[in-house]
Amino acid sequence: MKGDRVEIMIDAGGATRTYEVAATRAGRRVEVVTRRGVVEVTEVTRTGTPVRTARFMASRVLALVEHPFNDRREPSAPRPGEA
Numbered sequence: 001m002k003g004d005r006v007e008i009m010i011d012a013g014g015a016t017r018t019y020e021v022a023a024t025r026a027g028r029r030v031e032v033v034t035r036r037g038v039v040e041v042t043e044v045t046r047t048g049t050p051v052r053t054a055r056f057m058a059s060r061v062l063a064l065v066e067h068p069f070n071d072r073r074e075p076s077a078p079r080p081g082e083a
Helices: none
Strands: 005-011 016-022 029-035 038-044 050-057 061-067
Touching: 005 029, 005 038, 005 050, 016 038, 016 050, 029 061, 038 061
Parallel strands: none
Antiparallel strands: 005 016, 005 061, 029 038, 038 050
16 A cells, blocks of 8 residues: 555665665555565555565565554544534
């Protein structure tokens, strides 16, 4: 869903680098898959077509944080005349 994002922190040989993959449009989502020593983070459309993909060696990944979009809004105070 638009607003979902994933932050990936990588060991870059003595330094750390941080990357971010986000769902940039309505109807897109971010998927994370780990297979065969590779972490793959992909932004996909509703139909499952990949838009952008980031691949990292699993042994270099220090942290992977998923930030789901939270659409909860603060409850508003009732307007005058509403019960």
